[in-house]
Amino acid sequence: MGRKEMEEQIIANYERDEQMMILIFAQWCINHDLDPVELYLRAYPDQAANxxxxxxxxxxxxxxEAGDIPDDTLLGVLSMFGNDDLxxxxxxxxxxxKxxxxNSLHR
Structure with a gap:
């Protein structure tokens, strides 16, 4: 695999992982009766359309129908992608x- 192909693969993997992070965030919000778009806009008011x-x-x-997503898991994933504001x-x-x-938000 050449350098260009390797770079493209790394970018594709990052984008796939980033999409998974966003899905975890959105599902966590749904699981806790929160609006993912509203929370996202509070963190990033300049990014209305994501x-x-x-x-x-x-x-x-x-x-x-969803499995539990522990708060610490979500916070860890957000941190891993540098989403400190979120x-x-x-x-x-x-x-x-709390x-x-x-007790609907678990640690």
Whole structure:
């Protein structure tokens, strides 16, 4: 495999992994009755139309059909991709849920 092919493969892998991160975020939001688009806009107000998030929204399932996504897993994945602003918004929501005494957001 030549250098150009290797670079293309690395980029394709990163984009696939990034899409998986967005799907994990979107499904976590659905599982906790939160709007992924609203949370995303709070973190990134200048990115109103995010095609990757819209695509991920189409792949989410109702929370009754979804597996649990631990908060720490989501925060770790967001951190891995440098989405610190989004991780901050998610952490705020986790804190609100704990303050309200809801047990729907798991650690």
């Amino acid at each position: 095609p990757a998030l819209q695509q991920a929204m189409e792949l989410t399932v109702p929370k009754e 991780a901050f918004v998610v952490t705020e929501e986790i804190g609100k849920a 303050q309200a005494g809801r």
